[in-house]
Amino acid sequence: MTITPSNTQEDANNKANNEIVATESSSGEIENHPFAPVLPPNATIMMMGTFPPTSDKWAMNFHYPNFYNDMWRIYGRVFFDDADYFRVGDEKRFDPERIRNFMFERGIASCPTVKQAIRETGNASDKNLTVVTPVDLDVILPQVPKVATLFTTGGKATEVLLGLLDESIAKSKHPKTNQSMDYPYQWQDADKKKMDVNNLTLYRLPSTSRAYPLSLDKKVAAYKAFFERMGKL
Secondary structure (H helix, E strand, C coil): CCCCCCHHHHHHHHHHHHCCCCEEECCEEEEECCCCCECCCCCCEEEECCCCCCHHHCCCCCCCCCCCCCHHHHHHHHHHCCCCCCECCCCCCECHHHHHHHHHHHCEEECCCEEEEEECCCCCCHHHEEEEEECCHHHHHHHCCCCCEEEECCHHHHHHHHCCCCCCCCHHHCCCCCEEEEEEEEEECCCCCEEEEEEEEEEECCCCCCCCCCCHHHHHHHHHHHHHHCCCC
C-alpha cells in the first residue's frame, strides 16, 4: 500500500502531541500525550506503548523518560552490549538525540497507542489509566509505509491496538507476552471511506517498567530475540 501523507495532518498531529492540554472532567484531568511520534521514513517496525509518567519523573523530553524505566538500558544491551550506552555520563538521564538518531539509523519507529488519557490515580500505571483518545493509525501509518510489524510494550497497549480493529477480539485471544498475531487493520481515507487492509503483524513484548515482575536479563533476552527475528541485529 502506498499513501502520500498530508503535511498539514502531520503538523497538526505533531503539534497536538507536543502540547499537554488538560481539561476538567468528572473523573480527573484529560491529558494529551506530551511526545511526538518518532517516524523514520525507512522504519519497518514500530514500538507502541501507552503513556509516560507525570513530568516530575522525567529525566528527558522523550519517550520512556523515567530514568528508572529500563527501556533504553535494554536497547543499549541488545544493540551495543552496554546498558549505559544511551546514558549521559554518570548523570541520571539518557540522551534523547542519541536515541532518536539511533532509531532513524536502524529504521525503528516509536508511537504511543494513546493520544489522550486520564490518570485515575495520578500516575502512569496502565491499570489505572483511562484511555480517552487512542492513536489515529490512519494518520500514522502513511508516514511509515514500510512498517510491517507493530510491537507493544505491555498488555494495555496491546488491548488499545486490538480495539481499533473492525472485528472485536476476545481478551482470551489477545497475544500473551512474547507472542504475536496477525493485525488486519483497515485504514480510512480523509472522507472516512474504508480502504485497503494493512496486513500487519502485532507482537507483544514485556513491559520495561521495573514494576513488571521479570528480571532485566530476561527482558533483554526477549527484546533481543524479537529484534533478531526482525532482522535488526
